[in-house]
Amino acid sequence: MDTADLDTPRNCERYLNWAHAFLVVYSVDSRQSFQGSSGYLELLAWHAKETQRSCPALLLGNKLDMAQYRQVTQAEGAALAGRFGCLFFEVSACLDFEHVQHVFHEAVREARRELEKSPLARPLFISEERALPPQAPLTPRHGLTSCAFNTLSTASLKEMPAVAQAKLVTVKASRAQSKRKAPTLTLLKGFKIF
Numbered sequence: 001m002d003t004a005d006l007d008t009p010r011n012c013e014r015y016l017n018w019a020h021a022f023l024v025v026y027s028v029d030s031r032q033s034f035q036g037s038s039g040y041l042e043l044l045a046w047h048a049k050e051t052q053r054s055c056p057a058l059l060l061g062n063k064l065d066m067a068q069y070r071q072v073t074q075a076e077g078a079a080l081a082g083r084f085g086c087l088f089f090e091v092s093a094c095l096d097f098e099h100v101q102h103v104f105h106e107a108v109r110e111a112r113r114e115l116e117k118s119p120l121a122r123p124l125f126i127s128e129e130r131a132l133p134p135q136a137p138l139t140p141r142h143g144l145t146s147c148a149f150n151t152l153s154t155a156s157l158k159e160m161p162a163v164a165q166a167k168l169v170t171v172k173a174s175r176a177q178s179k180r181k182a183p184t185l186t187l188l189k190g191f192k193i194f
């Protein structure tokens with residue numbers, strides 16, 4: 001999240017409930033920003049405990065190109081990250097795009113790992129039509145599952161596959177429609193349905 005905040009978290013509720021991962025960034029040349037980042041990590045830990053929903057956080061020391069003006073050592077950054085169990089990187093947003101890109105990929109991987117731990121939170125895709133077996137009602141955690149069930153009740157729902165396995169599938173909206181040879185809807189398997 002880009003909170004556009006000063007060094008303390010304020011009005012973060014919507015980000016906390018919406019995001020799947022957090023990048024907490026300080027500047028290696030600013031101790032004040034480092035202290036602020038610790039406040040954000042504490043807030044994330046508190047929120048995870050309150051909601052029983054843990055989201056990965058990554059701690060980033062930015063402005064590595066300003067290392068000659070360093071106020072925060074790499075060891076301090078690593079120690080803070082270790083306290084909160086998050087990954088830690090030092091980067092330079094202005095000089096090293098590839099490293100920043102790597103960090104974002106790590107954030108996505110972490111978020112996916114976290115989602116895989118809680119199957120009900122996984123995005124769903126729709127496969128061929130099939131009667132749904134009787135099952136206990138799902139408790140949607142972010143509205144996604146309820147949306148899919150309400151709008152396409154006869155379709156069979158599966159967990160989203162890994163991106164590498166993504167392929168095209170055909171979706172028919174209902175049995176009646178398929179008998180009438182109504183136009184079918186083609187979706188990219190793995191597409192997240194909101």
Ligand SMILES: Nc1nc2c(ncn2[C@@H]2O[C@H](COP(=O)(O)OP(=O)(O)OP(=O)(O)O)[C@@H](O)[C@H]2O)c(=O)[nH]1
Binds near residue numbers: 005091095
């Ligand atoms: N030297 C250097 N400067 C950077 C780097 N990344 C950002 N800056 C500078 O730091 C300042 C703040 O950058 P922002 O991206 O606006 O940081 P922010 O924390 O999102 O700031 P707000 O938008 O006010 O919340 C800008 O002047 C950037 O040019 C970096 O890697 N190296």
